[in-house]
Amino acid sequence: MKVFVEFLPPDTSISCFRHDGLKIEAFRSGIKTPYVIVSYEKDSTTYPCITIDDARNLADCLINEYLNKVKSVEEFFDGM
Numbered sequence: 579m580k581v582f583v584e585f586l587p588p589d590t591s592i593s594c595f596r597h598d599g600l601k602i603e604a605f606r607s608g609i610k611t612p613y614v615i616v617s618y619e620k621d622s623t624t625y626p627c628i629t630i631d632d633a634r635n636l637a638d639c640l641i642n643e644y645l646n647k648v649k650s651v652e653e654f655f656d657g658m
Contacts, residue, residue, distance in 0.1 A: 592630060593637040600644065600651045604637035606630050616640060618655040 592612075593604040601617045604627075612633035614625045627633040648654040 593634050595641045598651045602637050602640050604633040623658050
């Protein structure tokens with residue numbers, strides 16, 4: 579009996595931002611929809627997206643909001 583193992587491509591980061599423990603990262607995935615992960619310390623939130631462009635745009639929007647509208651990482655992450 580032969581067993582075939584299919585190797586799926588790993589998720590690939592297409593956008594990454596890090597500052598003071600905050601990490602916003604967009605991923606392209608081989609087996610599921612693209613997504614964005616926002617993490618701080620040990621907490622994280624995942625946002626599934628429809629297209630790679632949507633994931634990249636969401637990550638860019640979150641980065642801009644963080645840089646331009648909030649005063650601290652805690653305030654930003656608590657507002658998610």
